[in-house]
Amino acid sequence: MLIKLTGGTVYDPAHGIDGKVMDILVRDGRIVERQHDGERIDQEYNLKGKVVMAGAIDMHTHIGGGKVNIARTLLPEDHRGDPVDHTELCKAGCGHAVPSTLTTGYRYAEMGYTAGFEPAVLPMNARQAHLEMGDTPIIDKGGYAMLGSDDLLLRMMAANKDQNAINDYVAWTIHASQAIGIKVVNAGGINAFKFNQRMLDLDEKNSHYQVTPREVLQRLSRAVHELGVPHPLHVHGNNLGVPGNVETTLNTIAGVDGYPLHLTHIQFHSYGTEGDRKFSSGAARIAEAINKNKHISADVGQILFGQTVTASGDNMSQFRNAGHAHPNKWVCMDIECDAGCGVVPFKYKDQNFVNALQWAIGLEIFLLVDDPWRIFLTTDHPNGAPFTSYPHLIRLLTDKTFRNDMLSRISPDAQAMSTLASIDREYSLYEIAIMTRAGAAKLVGLHDRGHLGVGAAADISVYTDNPDREKMFAKPDYVFKDGELVVKDGSVVKVTWGATHVVKPEFDRAIEKEIAKYYDTYHTVKMDHVKVTDQHIADDGRGHVQVQACQGRREKLA
Amino acid sequence: MSALTLTLKNAPEQRIDMAPLTPDNLAGKSMADIAAIELLSGNRRLRVDSLFDIAGDDAGNLVINNANGKLDFIGRGMKQGSITVNGNAGSYLAFQMRKGEITLNGNADAFAASGMAGGLLKVNGNVGDFLAAAIPGDRKGMKGGTVIITGNAGDRAGDQMRRGIILIEGNVGAYCASRMLAGTIGVMGSVGDHIGYGMRRGTLLLFSTPKMHATLQDCGSHTLPFLSLMFKSFKGLPSKFGAINRNRVQRYAGDLANDGKGEILVFI
Numbered sequence: 001m002l003i004k005l006t007g008g009t010v011y012d013p014a015h016g017i018d019g020k021v022m023d024i025l026v027r028d029g030r031i032v033e034r035q036h037d038g039e040r041i042d043q044e045y046n047l048k049g050k051v052v053m054a055g056a057i058d059m060h061t062h063i064g065g066g067k068v069n070i071a072r073t074l075l076p077e078d079h080r081g082d083p084v085d086h087t088e089l090c091k092a093g094c095g096h097a098v099p100s101t102l103t104t105g106y107r108y109a110e111m112g113y114t115a116g117f118e119p120a121v122l123p124m125n126a127r128q129a130h131l132e133m134g135d136t137p138i139i140d141k142g143g144y145a146m147l148g149s150d151d152l153l154l155r156m157m158a159a160n161k162d163q164n165a166i167n168d169y170v171a172w173t174i175h176a177s178q179a180i181g182i183k184v185v186n187a188g189g190i191n192a193f194k195f196n197q198r199m200l201d202l203d204e205k206n207s208h209y210q211v212t213p214r215e216v217l218q219r220l221s222r223a224v225h226e227l228g229v230p231h232p233l234h235v236h237g238n239n240l241g242v243p244g245n246v247e248t249t250l251n252t253i254a255g256v257d258g259y260p261l262h263l264t265h266i267q268f269h270s271y272g273t274e275g276d277r278k279f280s281s282g283a284a285r286i287a288e289a290i291n292k293n294k295h296i297s298a299d300v301g302q303i304l305f306g307q308t309v310t311a312s313g314d315n316m317s318q319f320r321n322a323g324h325a326h327p328n329k330w331v332c333m334d335i336e337c338d339a340g341c342g343v344v345p346f347k348y349k350d351q352n353f354v355n356a357l358q359w360a361i362g363l364e365i366f367l368l369v370d371d372p373w374r375i376f377l378t379t380d381h382p383n384g385a386p387f388t389s390y391p392h393l394i395r396l397l398t399d400k401t402f403r404n405d406m407l408s409r410i411s412p413d414a415q416a417m418s419t420l421a422s423i424d425r426e427y428s429l430y431e432i433a434i435m436t437r438a439g440a441a442k443l444v445g446l447h448d449r450g451h452l453g454v455g456a457a458a459d460i461s462v463y464t465d466n467p468d469r470e471k472m473f474a475k476p477d478y479v480f481k482d483g484e485l486v487v488k489d490g491s492v493v494k495v496t497w498g499a500t501h502v503v504k505p506e507f508d509r510a511i512e513k514e515i516a517k518y519y520d521t522y523h524t525v526k527m528d529h530v531k532v533t534d535q536h537i538a539d540d541g542r543g544h545v546q547v548q549a550c551q552g553r554r555e556k557l558a
Numbered sequence: 559m560s561a562l563t564l565t566l567k568n569a570p571e572q573r574i575d576m577a578p579l580t581p582d583n584l585a586g587k588s589m590a591d592i593a594a595i596e597l598l599s600g601n602r603r604l605r606v607d608s609l610f611d612i613a614g615d616d617a618g619n620l621v622i623n624n625a626n627g628k629l630d631f632i633g634r635g636m637k638q639g640s641i642t643v644n645g646n647a648g649s650y651l652a653f654q655m656r657k658g659e660i661t662l663n664g665n666a667d668a669f670a671a672s673g674m675a676g677g678l679l680k681v682n683g684n685v686g687d688f689l690a691a692a693i694p695g696d697r698k699g700m701k702g703g704t705v706i707i708t709g710n711a712g713d714r715a716g717d718q719m720r721r722g723i724i725l726i727e728g729n730v731g732a733y734c735a736s737r738m739l740a741g742t743i744g745v746m747g748s749v750g751d752h753i754g755y756g757m758r759r760g761t762l763l764l765f766s767t768p769k770m771h772a773t774l775q776d777c778g779s780h781t782l783p784f785l786s787l788m789f790k791s792f793k794g795l796p797s798k799f800g801a802i803n804r805n806r807v808q809r810y811a812g813d814l815a816n817d818g819k820g821e822i823l824v825f826i
Contacts, residue, residue, distance in 0.1 A: 076695030
């Protein structure tokens with residue numbers, strides 16, 4: 001099967017291609033260099049004047065695992081209010097902030113996204129996370145396993161175990177949860193919450209284990225680095241949402257011995273305490289720190305106004321914010337001593353000073369960080385806004401007039417506290433392609449995705465160039481997934497099932513003895529039952545595991 | 559202008575979601591537009607003119623004739639005008655209604671007035687269970703407005719009700735006013751078991767002493783002037799409650815297992 005995409009304007013930052021008119025050949029799901037002699041072209045698409053990019057990759061989106069389901073259960077009105085009919089091809093679904101699995105897959109594909117990564121896979125919940133993602137059609141997926149507040153790690157750290165033992169445990173966790181990276185949420189804080197601590201600063205000790213968040217970050221970032229996992233430690237920092245947490249975040253950037261970190265939804269961690277209301281933007285300082293520290297990357301976690309739901313493992317901050325729940329109901333819970341979970345529905349309002357400033361802070365960070373390879377476009381779906389608002393967000397970044405127009409409508413007090421109006425930068429299509437494709441693939445460690453080079457998987461989205469970038473990115477002309485046309489004119493035309501991307505770093509299996517003992521002593525299940533095998537993911541004949549090589553990690557600061 | 563009249567042609571096989579047919583949705587639409595509106599029925603969509611004969615032109619004054627118990631969500635979220643239903647209505651009558659008036663000449667099924675926030679619902683007949691109650695997943699039932707039932711209501715009437723007035727001229731089933739948050743329910747007939755179960759606040763007006771569980775406490779007999787004022791406000795309502803003027807009651811407080819700020823007033 002040979003497909004030819006003719007004459008499109010290609011944006012492929014991984015190969016430095018910025019708007020070059022060229023043809024792309026796809027044979028059996030992969031991009032190839034040339035036609036064999038005498039080979040027939042089976043399908044040809046004339047893409048003259050169209051914009052061609054690799055399929056977009058959402059590197060941080062909550063689409064699977066316990067908390068998403070809790071959010072669905074908690075918000076029946078979210079489902080009733082947004083029903084989606086079945087069609088000839090697609091099954092029925094529902095949901096605005098937390099759509100059902102099927103609807104999630106269709107909606108992502110219909111925006112030109114071909115992969116999404118669930119950032120909080122609890123090892124204990126990994127099976128459910130993979131089952132849910134396995135039920136999400138078309139897009140590829142993967143997850144970051146969550147460590148840092150689990151009793152075993154804190155026990156090992158309290159006992160001052162050798163770093164090699166930690167490395168083995170981290171690698172074992174990646175294998176057991178079929179993950180592509182490691183995430184730490186409020187390092188140690190979820191655990192400290194269970195010992196009645198309601199705040200935990202970077203150098204504050206867990207009252208039981210006597211371990212500080214900084215130590216957790218140091219141990220884990222080093223482990224991830226030494227194992228050669230391409231995705232740096234994915235960090236949801238301490239003190240999420242607390243005014244003044246910009247200091248904590250800067251401290252985190254400085255304080256992990258130069259090991260690479262990815263700071264996620266950094267907008268929620270960039271608040272100062274200036275001004276009459278003791279709430280201000282720390283965006284400039286954060287952006288400066290990211291610009292200076294090449295081992296740091298971040299995704300923004302932009303908020304957009306409207307009803308959504310926040311779902312996080314960080315039960316310490318979710319408990320703190322529960323009073324703001326809208327509608328007034330929330331859940332905070334422990335999950336098998338592995339971590340926690342907090343689900344708080346939220347409505348961001350443009351006339352609310354704090355929400356409006358949060359909106360501006362996110363955009364400031366986007367625009368002040370120079371290197372689009374190290375800043376990523378997310379709303380922390382669904383925490384800042386549902387992923388369906390990405391086209392709107394792209395327009396805010398690429399169109400200054402539109403942005404200032406939107407800025408003029410938010411709370412005047414927030415406008416006065418923001419420097420957004422004075423920032424002239426507009427993202428180019430090339431930079432958008434870096435953020436959402438090439439950069440994201442490199443960050444996650446997807447070697448054959450996010451670019452259009454020879455050998456890459458043919459995940460391709462094609463748009464009609466339109467000065468209104470919101471309209472342009474909301475409705476691609478064509479989306480190809482592994483060489484198959486899945487979306488035409490913004491509607492699904494074929495339902496396929498993507499792969500689950502994982503890494504499998506080497507480690508010493510002897511660690512299983514210690515882990516098994518821990519599970520036997522303290523847990524309700526045996527260690528062997530926690531492990532998710534390749535077969536579990538492929539079992540229903542829809543998904544399969546694709547192992548990405550452990551190479552191309554970001555280097556440590558010398 | 560004559561009232562827009564929809565006459566159901568045949569008894570439907572499947573339940574029909576009538577939500578699109580409210581005066582505010584139909585305002586300004588031509589006959590052809592209205593005829594082309596599609597209603598959900600199971601997994602199918604049916605055009606209005608395939609189900610109903612359409613006559614009249616005043617969409618602000620909608621009449622549904624020959625109605626059947628399979629017509630759900632009549633008057634869902636309506637904000638203006640009036641709907642008159644001749645025949646029975648299905649579940650979720652006046653669901654999340656905001657304003658206006660619905661008159662049903664027949665019986666309604668479960669969850670009538672659920673989520674209702676304003677306006678008047680008059681049922682000349684009986685209603686099923688969960689009158690003015692919250693649907694599963696919601697934390698509040700009726701949030702405002704007035705409901706008048708000339709017949710009986712089923713179980714769980716006023717479950718998690720938050721505000722508004724329900725006047726029932728007949729009997730009610732078990733668990734009346736269970737988990738009630740606030741509001742007023744008057745019942746002229748008999749009430750079933752477990753009245754006021756988990757009631758938090760709110761007022762129940764009864765004409766005979768019901769069977770009460772242990773956490774409803776007798777607070778003695780009182781003459782309450784506010785009752786005179788309240789019945790005065792009922793004067794204009796199309797209900798037998800409009801003719802009452804009594805203010806001597808036995809007062810019970812409860813449910814003490816759940817805050818206990820609710821009251822059950824029984825006329826003596």
